[in-house]
Amino acid sequence: MKKAMMVLTALAFGLASVALAAYPERPITMIVPFAAGGPTDITARIVGEHMSRTLGQQIVIENVAGAGGTTGISRAAASTADGYTIMMGHMGTHGAAPAVYPNLKYNPTKDFEPVGLAAGTPILVVTRKDFPANDLKGFVAHVKANGPKLNEAHAGVGSVSHTTCTLLHSILGVQPNRVAYRGTGPALNDLVAGQVDYMCDQIVNLTPQIQGGTIKALAIATAERSPALPNVPTTKEAGLPEFQVSAWNAIFAPRGTPKDVVARLNDALVKALDDANTRKRLLDLGGDVPDRAGRSPDALAKLVQSEVARWAKVFKQVGGAK
Amino acid sequence: MEGLVGNLTLGFATALSWQNLGLAFIGCLVGTLVGVLPGVGPIATITMLLPITFGIDPVGALIMLAGIYYGAQYGGSTTAILVNIPGEATAVVTTLDGHQMARQGRAGVALGIAALGSFFAGCVATLVIAGLAQPLTRLALLFGPAEYFSLMVMGLAFAVVLARGPILKAIGMILVGVLLSTVGTDLDTGEERLTFGYGPLADGIDFAVLAMGIFGFAEVIRNLDYQETRSVVVRAIGRILPSLADLARSAAPILRGTLVGATLGILPGNGAVLGPFASYTLEKRLARDPSRFGRGAIEGVAGPESANNAGAQTSFIPLLTLGIPPNAVMALMVGAMTIHGIVPGPMVMTKNPTLFWGMIASMWIGNLMLLVINLPLIGLWVKFLTVPYRLMYPAILVFSCIGIYSVRNAPEDVIFTAVFAIVGYALIKLGFEAAPLLLGYVLGRLMEENLRRALSIARGDLMTFVARPVSAGLLAVAVIVLVAAVVPAVRKGREEAFKEE
Amino acid sequence: MRVRNPQDLLAGLVLVGVALVALWAAGSLSQGRLGAVGPGMMPRATAVLVGAVGALVVLSAFVAPGPRLERWSVRGPFFVCLALVAFAVTIRWMGLLVAGPLVAVISSAASPETRIKEILVFGIAVTAFSIALFKYLLNLPIPVLVIPGVIVL
Numbered sequence: 001m002k003k004a005m006m007v008l009t010a011l012a013f014g015l016a017s018v019a020l021a022a023y024p025e026r027p028i029t030m031i032v033p034f035a036a037g038g039p040t041d042i043t044a045r046i047v048g049e050h051m052s053r054t055l056g057q058q059i060v061i062e063n064v065a066g067a068g069g070t071t072g073i074s075r076a077a078a079s080t081a082d083g084y085t086i087m088m089g090h091m092g093t094h095g096a097a098p099a100v101y102p103n104l105k106y107n108p109t110k111d112f113e114p115v116g117l118a119a120g121t122p123i124l125v126v127t128r129k130d131f132p133a134n135d136l137k138g139f140v141a142h143v144k145a146n147g148p149k150l151n152e153a154h155a156g157v158g159s160v161s162h163t164t165c166t167l168l169h170s171i172l173g174v175q176p177n178r179v180a181y182r183g184t185g186p187a188l189n190d191l192v193a194g195q196v197d198y199m200c201d202q203i204v205n206l207t208p209q210i211q212g213g214t215i216k217a218l219a220i221a222t223a224e225r226s227p228a229l230p231n232v233p234t235t236k237e238a239g240l241p242e243f244q245v246s247a248w249n250a251i252f253a254p255r256g257t258p259k260d261v262v263a264r265l266n267d268a269l270v271k272a273l274d275d276a277n278t279r280k281r282l283l284d285l286g287g288d289v290p291d292r293a294g295r296s297p298d299a300l301a302k303l304v305q306s307e308v309a310r311w312a313k314v315f316k317q318v319g320g321a322k
Numbered sequence: 323m324e325g326l327v328g329n330l331t332l333g334f335a336t337a338l339s340w341q342n343l344g345l346a347f348i349g350c351l352v353g354t355l356v357g358v359l360p361g362v363g364p365i366a367t368i369t370m371l372l373p374i375t376f377g378i379d380p381v382g383a384l385i386m387l388a389g390i391y392y393g394a395q396y397g398g399s400t401t402a403i404l405v406n407i408p409g410e411a412t413a414v415v416t417t418l419d420g421h422q423m424a425r426q427g428r429a430g431v432a433l434g435i436a437a438l439g440s441f442f443a444g445c446v447a448t449l450v451i452a453g454l455a456q457p458l459t460r461l462a463l464l465f466g467p468a469e470y471f472s473l474m475v476m477g478l479a480f481a482v483v484l485a486r487g488p489i490l491k492a493i494g495m496i497l498v499g500v501l502l503s504t505v506g507t508d509l510d511t512g513e514e515r516l517t518f519g520y521g522p523l524a525d526g527i528d529f530a531v532l533a534m535g536i537f538g539f540a541e542v543i544r545n546l547d548y549q550e551t552r553s554v555v556v557r558a559i560g561r562i563l564p565s566l567a568d569l570a571r572s573a574a575p576i577l578r579g580t581l582v583g584a585t586l587g588i589l590p591g592n593g594a595v596l597g598p599f600a601s602y603t604l605e606k607r608l609a610r611d612p613s614r615f616g617r618g619a620i621e622g623v624a625g626p627e628s629a630n631n632a633g634a635q636t637s638f639i640p641l642l643t644l645g646i647p648p649n650a651v652m653a654l655m656v657g658a659m660t661i662h663g664i665v666p667g668p669m670v671m672t673k674n675p676t677l678f679w680g681m682i683a684s685m686w687i688g689n690l691m692l693l694v695i696n697l698p699l700i701g702l703w704v705k706f707l708t709v710p711y712r713l714m715y716p717a718i719l720v721f722s723c724i725g726i727y728s729v730r731n732a733p734e735d736v737i738f739t740a741v742f743a744i745v746g747y748a749l750i751k752l753g754f755e756a757a758p759l760l761l762g763y764v765l766g767r768l769m770e771e772n773l774r775r776a777l778s779i780a781r782g783d784l785m786t787f788v789a790r791p792v793s794a795g796l797l798a799v800a801v802i803v804l805v806a807a808v809v810p811a812v813r814k815g816r817e818e819a820f821k822e823e
Numbered sequence: 824m825r826v827r828n829p830q831d832l833l834a835g836l837v838l839v840g841v842a843l844v845a846l847w848a849a850g851s852l853s854q855g856r857l858g859a860v861g862p863g864m865m866p867r868a869t870a871v872l873v874g875a876v877g878a879l880v881v882l883s884a885f886v887a888p889g890p891r892l893e894r895w896s897v898r899g900p901f902f903v904c905l906a907l908v909a910f911a912v913t914i915r916w917m918g919l920l921v922a923g924p925l926v927a928v929i930s931s932a933a934s935p936e937t938r939i940k941e942i943l944v945f946g947i948a949v950t951a952f953s954i955a956l957f958k959y960l961l962n963l964p965i966p967v968l969v970i971p972g973v974i975v976l
Contacts (some may be wrong), residue, residue, distance in 0.1 A: 036368075281661075
């Protein structure tokens with residue numbers, strides 16, 4: 001009897017290790033909680049394409065948009081933790097969401113296995129062409145003096161543009177009028193037309209308009225200027241160093257996904273970020289690629305914790321998500 | 323002028339390469355297919371096929387994806403005419419007279435006129451884009467939230483005119499449609515509205531679900547009721563293609579429809595969806611005998627279909643000149659461009675002329691291809707109508723279920739469709755029309771968003787809608803259209819009441 | 824006062840009913856002010872209008888003549904809806920290969936003209952065609968065959 005048990009156990013281990021070593025055996029689904037064509041989606045596709053090559057199996061992107069990305073993440077969090085369903089979350093879904101959505105169905109720090117940071121996109125403060133200020137200092141003065149008279153555009157509660165401008169408002173202590181749009185496209189359209197005054201958004205969406213001169217860029221909220229927009233000063237240079245924020249994108253797996261699977265995914269991600277072609281495409285978008293130290297699952301876990309805390313404070317200060 | 327010719331030459335040289343021709347063809351074919359299949363729409367398809375375009379050069383990739391988009395417009399009209407199921411919001415108007423024509427054995431004629439009208443509109447729209455893109459963009463920028471609100475109100479006024487039967491009940495349906503469009507998560511505050519706390523409703527009711535349920539499935543159930551007055555092919559199929567008389571009747575509506583559609587398509591924020599309605603209303607107003615509309619009037623197909631296609635083409639303008647996508651499909655195009663390293667923006671025309679002019683030339687070629695693909699298919703579709711109904715409707719159900727499921731990968735959507743099927747059946751029994759409800763639904767959401775946005779920017783000043791000239795003008799048109807529609811109906815109602823006394 | 828238009832009477836009452844349900848469901852939403860329109864304003868305003876139109880329709884039922892109420896059949900709606908529900912339930916757990924023919928067969932029960940063998944073969948054929956079309960040509964992620972724990976195609 002004992003012998004049989006030993007043989008069975010050995011067999012089980014053998015099978016298990018074979019199964020794990022064989023991961024992935026079939027295509028992996030990566031849930032992107034936003035509409036196709038947006039910055040997170042593009043990042044996911046660029047990174048996913050290279051990861052597919054390393055892993056030897058296709059990474060299939062599935063877009064599940066809604067409620068600022070939380071619908072897709074909720075669905076992904078509840079899926080089987082076998083490594084065949086992963087997701088691309090970002091600063092909103094895994095940072096600000098608990099502060100913005102009172103009935104959130106998941107906990108960013110507990111319900112996921114972090115895989116790794118993918119790429120982040122810096123945030124810019126942009127205004128309409130005829131805004132009566134040409135630099136950040138002038139902007140701050142104008143906003144502080146005229147707060148409630150100004151109109152700020154954002155892409156809906158829970159979006160990056162909404163969350164980052166909430167931070168800006170809490171730093172400046174102002175309460176301008178916030179106008180919601182269904183997505184960045186319509187918001188940008190009205191900014192170009194001059195119907196609204198300013199907006200905070202990711203560089204990807206804004207670069208062509210800035211280069212074309214239809215809107216004004218006042219500052220970029222990162223430590224260094226972006227090569228795509230060398231003339232735009234950083235918020236530190238322009239006098240508002242507290243406004244530092246980047247819309248980071250990262251890959252997560254549902255809680256309970258085996259450690260080896262997570263390790264393999266992280267490895268593929270790191271290789272993708274090292275690849276010259278992938279890096280170039282991400283950088284061309286204006287994104288920033290995390291350095292070696294920032295690419296591990298632990299670094300991501302720490303980031304999520306600090307972000308959740310940070311946004312909880314910001315939203316409490318501003319008095320809720322409106 | 324010289325510049326234009328030179329640019330067009332460049333464009334055609336690009337578009338006529340074997341690779342790009344092949345890609346355009348694939349795009350159009352897939353697009354037509356996707357338009358015909360219920361539920362599956364261009365957005366889902368473009369998303370799915372995006373990875374395949376990675377290996378192709380950007381211009382080629384965009385040509386293919388664009389082909390899918392306007393191909394879907396052609397395909398959507400096909401199902402609208404054949405089985406009374408509008409594949410897209412823009413095809414709803416086509417069901418009104420197009421399907422009636424099919425019931426009279428004139429399916430081939432309807433399909434033919436739709437294809438020809440669309441082709442003409444496509445040609446004109448391409449010229450418009452080529453020549454007038456920049457000045458038109460400036461026009462588009464005049465439209466702020468207040469103007470959009472008034473535009474939508476005008477659209478709702480048109481929707482009233484669309485009705486075949488009693489105006490009062492049509493107004494009721496439009497309002498119910500608007501009410502349904504409010505279901506979901508509020509854009510401003512993130513609160514859930516009218517969802518009864520039910521999760522899958524948090525994103526609102528999807529158009530495909532509503533359309534399939536209320537139009538498609540309700541129609542199937544209704545047909546099962548009456549074996550004799552079956553909806554599909556009552557009389558023997560007559561002509562396969564339009565006659566000269568049909569063409570003559572359709573000529574002016576096609577011209578007007580093109581103009582209307584092209585103008586509305588330029589407006590970012592989904593102005594294109596209004597094109598078919600506006601055209602239908604216009605034709606009904608101009609016709610010598612408006613009572614023919616809703617009973618198989620060919621003008622009711624020719625005009626809206628041209629408007630539809632013209633709008634689909636001109637909606638590329640905000641994308642190509644400003645880099646701002648006017649609707650979800652264009653947003654995908656932006657994504658596709660970005661992935662391929664082209665950043666769409668105000669400078670695309672000058673920095674990337676190959677792309678800009680190549681796309682324009684390819685649009686014209688795409689329209690030609692669609693005509694070539696669709697005309698022969700008419701014979702096939704008409705044959706399809708002769709399949710015995712007991713086999714046809716299960717097939718429709720299977721395709722539709724898959725199509726609906728594929729929109730959000732949500733089985734709940736299929737169940738919602740079943741609920742709406744019952745609702746649609748009830749509507750038929752109660753003498754209501756489904757088309758105004760769908761129109762109210764499409765316009766309601768846009769109208770509310772813009773109302774709130776405009777009021778937010780104007781700090782609650784209602785006068786903003788009348789103080790701004792464009793907005794005031796649109797509202798005036800809405801009022802005129804409504805009064806012109808309601809007054810004769812009230813008069814007739816009075817007569818009927820007094821007659822009985 | 825005679826009811827001259829039974830169809831309209833019921834139609835109007837249904838509209839009023841819808842309005843009442845909507846008003847109840849929108850109960851907790853804030854109305855907001857004109858400068859900051861709340862989420863409740865539009866649903867409530869629309870619901871009120873729907874109710875008003877419904878009331879008018881009811882009134883008109885006493886004034887102008889109209890059609891009588893038609894009979895509502897049960898068989899058609901029941902089987903079509905059952906088929907749809909069957910699809911929704913089986914698509915994820917069993918895949919299209921099961922869900923498709925299920926829809927075809929169940930819905931065929933709604934028509935008295937059905938022939939069992941014919942619809943069975945046809946259902947499988949249509950499903951096979953759809954799989955080729957949706958899954959392989961259009962690349963949509965639809966589960967074809969799912970045997971829990973064993974395979975997911």
